[in-house]
Amino acid sequence: MENKGLLQSDxxxxxxxxxxxxxxxxxxLKEIRALTASHQxxxxxxxxxxxxxxxxxxxxxxxxxxLELGVYTGYSLLLxxxxxxxxxxIVAIDVNREYYEIGRPVIEKVGVEHKIDFIxxxxxxxxxxxxxxPDNKGSFDYVYVDADKINYLNYHEKVVKLVKVNxxxxxxxxxWYGSVAKSEDLVPEVLKQGRTSVLQFNxxxxxxxxxxxxxxxxxxxxxxxxxVY
Numbered sequence: 759m760e761n762k763g764l765l766q767s768d769x770x771x772x773x774x775x776x777x778x779x780x781x782x783x784x785x786x787l788k789e790i791r792a793l794t795a796s797h798q799x800x801x802x803x804x805x806x807x808x809x810x811x812x813x814x815x816x817x818x819x820x821x822x823x824x825l826e827l828g829v830y831t832g833y834s835l836l837l838x839x840x841x842x843x844x845x846x847x848i849v850a851i852d853v854n855r856e857y858y859e860i861g862r863p864v865i866e867k868v869g870v871e872h873k874i875d876f877i878x879x880x881x882x883x884x885x886x887x888x889x890x891x892p893d894n895k896g897s898f899d900y901v902y903v904d905a906d907k908i909n910y911l912n913y914h915e916k917v918v919k920l921v922k923v924n925x926x927x928x929x930x931x932x933x934w935y936g937s938v939a940k941s942e943d944l945v946p947e948v949l950k951q952g953r954t955s956v957l958q959f960n961x962x963x964x965x966x967x968x969x970x971x972x973x974x975x976x977x978x979x980x981x982x983x984x985x986v987y
Contacts, residue, residue, distance in 0.1 A: 779806050786868045787837060790861040794831045797860065804834040804904065804930065805977025812902065812928060815982065816841040819926055821899035825888075826850045827881050827913060828905030828930075832861030838902070839870035849898075850876045851884045852905075881905050885916040896922045904930035907952045910959040918968055921985050927969070932960055933979025 780788075783806055794803045804812075812834065816824075822843055829835050829852035838848055852858055855878040865871050877884050888894045901917045903910070910929065921927055932938075934956040937945045945953055960981070963971055969983040 774807060779810050782810070784840060786840070786864050787833060789864050790831060790833050790836055793860055793864070794833065797831065797857075799830070799857075802830045802904075804830075804837070806833075808930065808974075808977030808980050809834060809837050811974060811976055811980065811982075813837055813841050815926055815928065816900060819899060821926070822846045823898050824848045824900040824902070825898045825917065825920060827885070827901070827903045827917070828852060829876070830857050830904070832858055832865060834902055834904065835874065836861065836865050836868075836870070838900075839865065839873045840868070842873065844873075846873055848874050849888070850874055851879055851881055852876070853878070853880055881909060881913055882916070885913065885920070888920060889916060895919055898922060899925050901925070901927045902930070903927065907931060907934070907955040907959070910955060911962055914959070914963070914966075918966075918983075918985060923985055923987060925985050927983040927985070929959075929963075929981045929983070931978045932956060932973060932981040933975065935978060938979075
């Protein structure tokens, strides 16, 4: 369990996880979460409470063709692969395949790797390549972005063209350990650059007429966008 600071009570966060999240979390996701817990960058993993919401969004929208930008060890990737239909597809982009390989044995074991097209690449060039194909524009049902925060606005300009009208984009870390609501002098140095990027991104997203948004205080904050045109 890791409390990223949005709920000030560790006891309350533990209650939510143990009462509401863990009982319904599939065993393969528990396995990837356990593998990730011992990694030095464990904090980069998708929070299971956010994952629970993502699973519901995927089911409610009937998502079949999806895109994931930022894979890490594959918790959210496996979650998506388990949730979408058997003939569903995920384009998964990450700059580091080594981290993906940590969770890949679990993905292989449950038999969903055929749904995944993993692309080892920086985000911007990979998205540009997708956009070069006219068939990709407006074709994705669902997009999940959990990559470097400094490029969130750049990613948004590209993925909003890839997702279909009424499709869903989910951005992770949009409350950045709660630092977005703190004065800069109270923010640890290691969080400051990300905080600045996230503040700019949140402000821009709130005034973007192409999307309707809802920010949910799950995990490190997730913002759910629906493309309206």
